[in-house]
Amino acid sequence: MEFLHYSVRRIAGGIPLILGVTLVSFVLMVYFGPDKTYELLSKNPTAEEIAQVRAQLGYDRPFWVRYGIYIKELATLDFGYSDSTGERVTSILKRTIPVSLALLAPGFVLGNLLGIVLGLVAAWHRGGWIDKTIMGIAVVGMSISFLVVIIAFQVLFGVVLGWFPVRGWNVHDLGSYVHYVTVPTLASVFVALGYNTRFFRAVLVEEMQRDHVRTARAFGAGALEILWKNVLMNAMIPICTRIMFSIPLVVVSGSLLIESYFGIPGVGKVTYDAITSGDQPILKAVVGLTAVLFVLILIANDVVYRAVDPRVDLTGAAPK
């Protein structure tokens, strides 16, 4: 009951955010967006024909009415039909989102796990050559563009070595899944690892300087025990925050590049095609749903805090 009450309050708190995001996307993409009147008209239209098409597209209505219609589309998850294929937007999303999740999940999990492990190792050896080597490689990794990594890995694994396919997504069982998912996963791990390791190391170093870690060392606890129980567990809140908030970015921005480059029919490829062809209904749906996802993560984030740190009280203020 307490939790329900809390969730309702948080969702209510997210409404200004959703309204803001939808307002910005509405103003940019619909109100000042491309005018589709003349695409629907024949040559040399009369004034009445133009007015008729504009009324059909809703261009003659006032700003707030049109914004209200957009909000209603979002609330009822009814975004109409794609401009380019004529397929229902909801059915396109239903088909493509699972593909993107299957494609991105391994890279996301591995990128964060490896980042935490490397961050722990670097933080434990702070100032030593192991730390310096890991952080040096992290800076190099951070300096390479995602696009460059994708192209380089594609050439290396697809053309030079010929181990994995360069394009496509023909997945029907576990073997073919591994076959197609390996190179995209390696590329996304490579790109994320530099940033992740740096962030996790900074958080863990902070935690490692605390008194209870020194006490544990003084009592003769082993390195692994200290790292796991005293450092990692206590640093869970910033770590979880970062991981949770990177989900929308990875799902949308990561899939956009990987899928358009590897020709994988996920939501990122659909979005890429929508950007290049100006397919408004799809873009509206993707932007709107990402905003909703952000708010949901905002709520889920506090619940995760509660799970990793029993001191956190959901009814009161969030922890520092």
Add this chain to the structure above:
Amino acid sequence: MNLPIEDPNPGIDSGLQPIGRPSDELPWGRTWSRFTNDRTAMAGFFIVIAFFVVALGVWLGVWGGHWAETTAAQWGPPSTEHWLGTTILGQDILARAVFSTRTAFEIGLVVAVASTLLGALFGALSGYFAQTAIDGVVLWLKGVLDSIPFYLFVAAVAFALDGNPFAMHIAMIATFWTTTARVVRGEVIKLKNLEFVEAARSIGLHPLTIIFRHIVPNTFHILLVQATIVFVAAIKSEVILSFLGLGVQDSISWGLMIAESTTEVLAGHYMNFVAASGFMFALVMGVNLCSDGLQDALDPKRPIR
């Protein structure tokens, strides 16, 4: 983008500064000597200077001006005349990479300066008026901009501005200020309770005068580091946006070169890709090293050696 983690006990050792130190221990002199003693930071600094000279040469018309000429042979290998070979149209790849250095600096500097100014302005206002309506509006705006996927935002801005060549710059500035503003806000909340601000307030200065004459100059070290981070982010984003067809128009950039090369590499023509990504990697790496060195040198909690 990565952010330094929040200071757990802010303002504990600030405010009390000894008077009359020797000049090399004044904040900026000390920062500079720390920076020059940091070998990796200096290496990064010289890389950036070298690239800046290259860009300056392009601005002054010394080199790189013939990047669009299609006079040489197609797919030429590296030779004495064309050091990095030629493209499918017979354009000199080195000239294109050199000219793109200018494009990169233009994008990086415009976006870094504008978004840092914007971040300083909004961050200082929301920090000084924390917990008021002004703070609420700025935080809401930040939340909104942070929850729109960046590439979609750029696409939307490009639509709205109808092919304006600065759509990319505007979109980057509109989204990149939020990180700077968050860091500045935290620092301003710390600073506004110190004695010098109290003194300024007690002699009746206008809040805006206090903010922009007395508080913002004290966040300069944060702004400098943030500007370098945004510079890198802008150059890296340009590559991806140009690949998506939302980036540089009617010019050449590393992003466009890489976008061109996506089909060539599969056919075994690597020079375009290698040149563009090599140039870009070196500059981004240089700025990253500089940025890390600056962060260390400007850290007030680091003991003076």
